[in-house]
Amino acid sequence: MWLTWRAATQRALYGENGFYLRERPSAHFRTSVSAAVGATAGAPVGAAVSATAGTSAVLAGAVLRELAELAGPSGPLDLVDVGAGEGALAVGVLALAPQELRSRLRVTCVDVAPRPPDLPEEIGWEPVVPEGVEGLVIANEWLDNVPLDVVEQTSDGPRLVMVDPSDGAEQLGDTPEEADLAWLDRWWPLGPVGERAEIGRPRDEAWASVIVRLARGRAVAVDYAHRLGARPPYGSLAGYRGGAAVAPVPDGSCDITAHVALDACAAAGEGVGAVTTTLTTQREALRALGVTGARPSLDLAGWDPVGYLRALSRASLEAELIDPHGLGAFGWLRQSRS
Numbered sequence: 336m337w338l339t340w341r342a343a344t345q346r347a348l349y350g351e352n353g354f355y356l357r358e359r360p361s362a363h364f365r366t367s368v369s370a371a372v373g374a375t376a377g378a379p380v381g382a383a384v385s386a387t388a389g390t391s392a393v394l395a396g397a398v399l400r401e402l403a404e405l406a407g408p409s410g411p412l413d414l415v416d417v418g419a420g421e422g423a424l425a426v427g428v429l430a431l432a433p434q435e436l437r438s439r440l441r442v443t444c445v446d447v448a449p450r451p452p453d454l455p456e457e458i459g460w461e462p463v464v465p466e467g468v469e470g471l472v473i474a475n476e477w478l479d480n481v482p483l484d485v486v487e488q489t490s491d492g493p494r495l496v497m498v499d500p501s502d503g504a505e506q507l508g509d510t511p512e513e514a515d516l517a518w519l520d521r522w523w524p525l526g527p528v529g530e531r532a533e534i535g536r537p538r539d540e541a542w543a544s545v546i547v548r549l550a551r552g553r554a555v556a557v558d559y560a561h562r563l564g565a566r567p568p569y570g571s572l573a574g575y576r577g578g579a580a581v582a583p584v585p586d587g588s589c590d591i592t593a594h595v596a597l598d599a600c601a602a603a604g605e606g607v608g609a610v611t612t613t614l615t616t617q618r619e620a621l622r623a624l625g626v627t628g629a630r631p632s633l634d635l636a637g638w639d640p641v642g643y644l645r646a647l648s649r650a651s652l653e654a655e656l657i658d659p660h661g662l663g664a665f666g667w668l669r670q671s672r673s
C-alpha cells in the first residue's frame with residue numbers, strides 16, 4: 336500500500352495504537368523538557384523543584400519568567416502547553432510559581448495522547464487548545480510532529496513522494512495540489528532534479544489555529560527549525576526510537592519528525608492576527624530570560640560545598656539548553672495578539 340508521507344505519518348503517530356497514543360516521548364528522545372524528566376514529572380505540585388531537578392526545571396523557570404511578563408495586576412492567567420507529552424513542563428512551572436501568581440494560574444496541557452495518570456488534578460488536559468487564552472501558549476517540539484508531505488524535484492517539476500508504511504520504501508506519486516505548489520514556491524523553492532522538500536502547510540495551519548485562540552498574550556513555538564534560503568536540500572525527515580536515530584519507517588514503531596519552517600509559521604500567524612513576531616534561537620531567547628550557564632564562583636565551594644555543587648549542576652543544565660550546537664540552536668518563534 337502506498338501513502339503520502341503525511342497520511343502515513345498521521346496513521347503511524349496518531350492512528351489506532353499510534354506511536355504517541357501508546358508511548359511516553361521521554362522513553363525515545365530528549366527534549367529541553369524531558370532531558371531530566373524523571374526528576375520533575377509526577378513530582379507533587381508545590382514540592383520545591385531544586386536547582387538540581389533537571390533541564391526541565393531550568394526551562395520551567397524561563398517559561399515562568401515569560402509568563403510573569405504577561406501577568407496584568409489581577410485576574411486569571413493561562414498557561415497552555417501544546418503537545419505537552421507527559422506534562423512535565425506544566426508541572427515544573429506550577430512548582431516554581433510564587434503563591435500570588437500560582438493562585439491566578441489556569442494551567443492546561445493539550446495533547447492527543449491520553450492524560451498521564453499521575454498528572455496533578457489542578458492541571459487540565461485537553462485534546463485541542465481552548466478558545467480565548469489569556470496568557471502564554473508554549474509548544475515545545477510540537478510542530479515537528481505535525482505530519483507533512485514530502486516532494487521530490489523531477490524534470491517535470493515537484494512530485495509527491497509516496498511511502499510503503501511497512502518498510503519505508505518510496506516511489507514518486509502525483510503532482511502536489513495547487514496550494515502546496517504555491518507553498519513550495521513561496522517557502523521552499525526546489526533546486527535541481529533529486530532535491531526534496533517538506534511541505535509545511537499543515538504546520539502553518541496548526542500554528543495559525545493556536546494564534547486565533549489567543550485572546551491576549553503570547554504564543555511561543557520552540558523547535559528544530561530552518562529558514563528560507565537555508566533549507567536542507569534533501570529534507571530532514573528522521574526517526575527516533577529508544578533514544579537512538581532510526582530510519583523513518585512510518586509503521587508506528589518510531590517517532591517520525593522533520594524540522595520546522597518556523598518563518599512560514601510566523602507568516603501564517605501574522606495572517607490570522609498576530610501583531611508582533613520575533614524569531615530567534617533558543618540560546619538568545621533563554622539568555623535574555625536569565626539562563627546563562629554561568630558557573631558559580633569557586634569561593635562558594637569554601638563556605639557552602641553543597642550549594643556550590645548544586646549551582647555547578649544547574650550551570651551545566653543551563654549550558655545544555657543554550658549550547659549553540661545542540662538545543663541552543665532550536666528556533667523560538669514568539670507571537671502576540673496584544
Ligand SMILES: C[S@@+](CC[C@H](N)C(=O)[O-])C[C@H]1O[C@@H](n2cnc3c(N)ncnc32)[C@H](O)[C@@H]1O
Pocket residue numbers: 355356360366367368369417418419420421445446447448462463474475476477480481
Ligand atoms: C515530541 S513530543 C513533545 C513533548 C513535550 N512538549 C516535550 O518537549 O518533551 C510531541 C507531542 O505533541 C503531541 N501532539 C502531536 N500532534 C498534536 C496535536 N495535533 N494536538 C495535540 N498534541 C499533539 C504528541 O502526542 C506528543 O506528545
